[in-house]
Amino acid sequence: MKQPYERPTLRKLTGGLPGKFGPRAGAPAVETLDGVRVAELVAQFGSPLFIISERQLRRSYQAVQRAFATRYPAVQLAWSYKTNYLNAVCRTFHQEGAWAEVVSGMELEKALLNGVPGPHILFNGPGKRRADLERACEVDAVIHLDNADELHLLLAVAEGRAPRPRVALRVNLDAGLHPQWDRFGFNLENGEAWQALGRVVASGQLELVGLHCHIGTYVLQPAAYATAAAKLAALALRCQRELHTLVHYLDLGGGFPSTNTLKGAYLPATDTVPGIDEYAEAITGALLAAGFAPDERPLLVLEAGRALVDDAGSLIGSVLANKRLADGRRATILDFGVNLLFTSFWYDHHISPARTFSDHTEPTVLYGPLCMNIDQLRASISLPLLAPGDQVVVHKVGAYNMSQWQQFINLRPNVVLLDQAGAVHLIRAAETLEYLQQLEQVPEHLR
Numbered sequence: 001m002k003q004p005y006e007r008p009t010l011r012k013l014t015g016g017l018p019g020k021f022g023p024r025a026g027a028p029a030v031e032t033l034d035g036v037r038v039a040e041l042v043a044q045f046g047s048p049l050f051i052i053s054e055r056q057l058r059r060s061y062q063a064v065q066r067a068f069a070t071r072y073p074a075v076q077l078a079w080s081y082k083t084n085y086l087n088a089v090c091r092t093f094h095q096e097g098a099w100a101e102v103v104s105g106m107e108l109e110k111a112l113l114n115g116v117p118g119p120h121i122l123f124n125g126p127g128k129r130r131a132d133l134e135r136a137c138e139v140d141a142v143i144h145l146d147n148a149d150e151l152h153l154l155l156a157v158a159e160g161r162a163p164r165p166r167v168a169l170r171v172n173l174d175a176g177l178h179p180q181w182d183r184f185g186f187n188l189e190n191g192e193a194w195q196a197l198g199r200v201v202a203s204g205q206l207e208l209v210g211l212h213c214h215i216g217t218y219v220l221q222p223a224a225y226a227t228a229a230a231k232l233a234a235l236a237l238r239c240q241r242e243l244h245t246l247v248h249y250l251d252l253g254g255g256f257p258s259t260n261t262l263k264g265a266y267l268p269a270t271d272t273v274p275g276i277d278e279y280a281e282a283i284t285g286a287l288l289a290a291g292f293a294p295d296e297r298p299l300l301v302l303e304a305g306r307a308l309v310d311d312a313g314s315l316i317g318s319v320l321a322n323k324r325l326a327d328g329r330r331a332t333i334l335d336f337g338v339n340l341l342f343t344s345f346w347y348d349h350h351i352s353p354a355r356t357f358s359d360h361t362e363p364t365v366l367y368g369p370l371c372m373n374i375d376q377l378r379a380s381i382s383l384p385l386l387a388p389g390d391q392v393v394v395h396k397v398g399a400y401n402m403s404q405w406q407q408f409i410n411l412r413p414n415v416v417l418l419d420q421a422g423a424v425h426l427i428r429a430a431e432t433l434e435y436l437q438q439l440e441q442v443p444e445h446l447r
Contacts, residue, residue, distance in 0.1 A: 028352065029352060029353050029354065029355050029356045029357070030352040030353075030354060030393045030395075031354060031355055031356070033051050033053065033314055033393070033418060034053050034055060034056075034418040034422060035422050036418055036422060036424060038316055038354040038355075038391055038393060039354070039355075039391070041316060041416065041424070042316060042318070042391060044424070045414045045416055045426070045430075046413065046414060046430065047316055047317055047318040047335055047391065047413075048315060048316060048317040048318070048334075048335050048336035048340060048413045049315070049316045049317075049413055049414055049415075049416065050313065050314070050315055050316075050340075050397070050401075050402060050413065050414070050415040050416070051313065051314040051315070051316065051415075051416055051418060052086070052088065052089060052312055052313055052398065052415065052416070052417045052418070052427065053312045053313075053314075053417075053418050054092055054312075054417055054418060054419045054420055055418070055419075055420050056311050056312035057089065057092045057093065057308070057309065057312045058092065058096060058420070060307065060308045060309070060311055060312060061077070061093055061096045061098065061308055062096070063276060064077065064256075064276055064302070064304055064307060064308060065077060065096075065097070067276045067277045067279075067280035068280045068283070068284060068300065068302065071280050071281065071284040071285075072283075072284040072287060072288065072297075072300050073297060074297065074298075074299045074300060075299070075300045075301075075302070076099060076249070076299055076300070076301050076302070077093075077097070077098045077099070077301075077302050077303075077304055077308075078098060078099040078100060078101040078120075078122050078251075078301055078302070078303050079093040079094070079098040079099070079100055079101065079304075079305070079308070080101050080254055080303050080304065080305030081100060081101065081102045081103070081107040081110060081111060082102075082103055082107065082305070082400075082403055083305030083306060083308075083309055083399050083400060083403065084305075084309050084313075084398060084399065084400070084402050084403055085107075085110065085402065085403045086402060086415065086427055086428060087110075087113075087114055087427070088417050088425070088427040089309060089312075089398075090110070090111070090114050091114055091115070093308065094114060094115065094116060099116065099120040099121065099122065099301075100114070100116045100120065100121045100122070101121075101122045101124060101303040102121060102122070102123055102124065102125075103123075103124045103125030103127075104125060104127065104128075104132070105128075105129065105131065105132035105135060108121060108123060108132065108135060108136060108139075108141065109135075112139060118136075118138075118139030118140040118141045119140050119141070119142070119166075121136075121139070121141040121142070122141070122142050122144060122168070122212075122251065122301070122303070123136045123141045123142065123143045123144060124144045124146075124170065124212070124303075125144075125146065126146045126147065126150075126183075126184055128143070128146070128150060128153075130153060130157065133150075133153060133154050133157045133165075134157055136165070137157060137158065137161060137165045140163075140166065141166075142166045142167065142168055142209060142210065143165060143166070143167045143168070144167070144168045144169070144170045144210075144212050144251075145167055145168070145169050145170060145186075145196070145200070146170050146184055146185055147185075147186070148186075148196065151196060151199065151200070154167070154206065155203055155205055155206070158205040158206055159205065161205075163207075164205060164206055164207045165205075165206055165207070166206075166207045166209045167200060167206045167207065167208060167209065167210075168208070168209060168210030168211060168212050168249070168251065169185070169186060169193060169196055169197055169200065169208070169210075169211055169212065170184055170185030170186065170212045170213065170214075171185050171186055171187075171188050171193045171211060171212065171213045171232065171235065172184060172185040172186070172187050172188065172213065173187070173188040173189065173193075173213055173215075173228060173231050173232070174188075174189055174227075175215045175216075175224040175225070175227045175228040175231075176221070176223070176224050176227055177215060177216055177219065177221065177224050181214065181215055181216050184214065185212070185213065185214075188231060188235065193235065194235070194238070197235075197239060197243065198243065201239075201243045201245050208239070208245050208247070209247070209248045209249065210247060210248060210249040210250065210251055210298075210301070211232050211235060211236055211239075211247055211249075211250055211251065212250075212251035212253065212301075213228050213231075213232055213251070213252065213253055214252075214253030214254065214255060214303070215228050215253065215255060216255050217254075217255045217306075218255065218257045218262065218306070219255045219256070219257065220257060220272070220273065220274065222274055222278045222279045222281070222282035223282060225252060225279055225282045225283045225286075226282035226283065226285065226286040227286075228252060229250070229252055229282070229283045229286035229287050229290075230286040230289075230290060232250050232252070233250065233286065233287055233290035233291075233292070233298075234290065236250060236292075236298060237290065237291060237292070240296075246296065247298055248298060248299060249298050249299035249300070249301050250287070250298045250299070250300060250301065251301040251302075251303065252283055252300065252301070252302055253302070253303050254302065254303040254304050254305050254306070254307070256276065256279055256304055256306065256307040257269070257273045257306065257307065258273075258306050258307055258310035258311060258396060258399065259273050259310075259311070259396065260310060260343070260347040260349065260350075260396050261347060261348045261349075261350070262346060262347060262348075263346055263347065263348055265348075276307065283300070284300070287300060305399060306399040306400070309398035309399050310396045310397070310398045310399040311396050311398065312398045313396065313397040313398025313399070313401065313402070314393055314394065314395055314396075314397060315336065315340065315341060315393070315394040315397045315401070316354065316391055316392070316393055316394075317334045317335050317336045317391065317392055317394065318334065318335045318389060318390065318391050318392075319332055319333070319334060319335075319386045319387060319388050319389060319390045319391075319392070320333045320334060320335050320369060320388060321333045321388055322385075322386070322387075322388075325365065329363065329364075329365055329380075330362050330363070330364045330365070330385075331364065331365040331366075331367060332364050332365070332366055332367070332383070332386055333367050333368070333369060334366060334367070334368055334369070334377065334392065335368075335369055336368055336369070336410075336413075337367070337368015337369055337370040337372075337375040337377065337409075337410075338368060338370065338372075338374065338375050338376075338377070339368070339370060339375075339405060339406045339407075339408040339409065339410060340368075340401065340405050340410075340412070340413070341368075341377060341394060341397060341401055342400060342401055342404040342405065342406075343397065343399070343400055343401055344376075344377045344378070348378060348381075349377070349378070349394050349395065349396065349397065350394075350395045350396065351366070351377075351378065351381060351383070351392050351393070351394050351395070352392065352393045352395065353383065353384055353386065353390065353391075353392055353393075354390070354391035354392060354393055355390070355391070357384035357385070357386075358384060359384075360384065360385065361382045361383055361384050361385075362382070362383070362384075362385060363380045363381070363382055364378075364380070364381055364382070364383045365378065365379060365380060366378040366381060366383075369409070369410065370408065370409050370410070371409065402415065402428075407431065407436055411430065411431040411432065411433070411435075411436065412430065412431045413430050413431075414426060414428065414429060414430045415427050415428040
């Protein structure tokens, strides 16, 4: 029999590169995180909700440690505190063997409270106050000198002090990247770094133990690290030869990318970001070829942050409402915005529905709940037609979001840790209005 006529339909597919069976529009549902159901987490802790995977924290740390330690004889990771302040995160990395890298007096005290010995704290940053330097000297932290004024201030602090404060010099250099990061540290090419090193050694009041550079952030060129490592090693050898001072460690900083996709990128980060082994090969290859005697090779220090924690963080949120914009595009309003997901300003975060829907998807603009026009999380993402109350999961949010979040319009939510056994731990409680106002004081005439 003749088949009934079916009208043809055209459907736009926006799924990126095709797979084995052709392109797929939208992201598959993510109903569990580390084996725990998203719906159960929301029922117990509310929405929005940050999730930290302890299993992924340890897995990321071990992968970076293994990549470098299998290529170079002495490697030490120093956890970058500013990337995520939560004590549970910091202590997980310290359990794995990480030192602490801090950039303020507040972070220094936080590291000490987390049980990090002073000698295992590297104190970076351009804004150290006299009280910060005195505290660092008191606990024997290593001070990374950033500028000449700070050097002179530390010499005043160190006067008559025993033992001598231990210092490293932060160096900025041309590693072939544009723009060059020259805001921090002493410049190598114009001779400023060498002059500062001579001042440190000649003073007799400070003990030079290291050299440090940090060439940028989200650096996608491993070869730039090779250049930086070679230049820093050459400077260390010159110190040994001309200043008769052995440099005990070379700190290559951080800046290693995660697999989050930068806004405007032509391809997803999973296709473009080099693996950590490529960075390890570049850095260690340059150090091994630098000319150090085998028994005088400096310790290699790395201040990894984003590469260690980004993949371990997720953010669960709920749909509040849907609307059509003036140009006909679908817009979905979520219960979290740029106040919690600060990195949405530079990443196109991967976002998944938290349960299975039909295959029908539509390009959608994602907004947060803030009464600000800039509160846009994604300009366009292919998602199923979500209804109020449905949940989504934002992936790879562990870096910077929980240290740069804001109490703007909405209070900050719960944060939970999923341990390696699948148990759920509240590691930071949701804020209350009472908490927000506890430091405020109202003048008597306004009561």
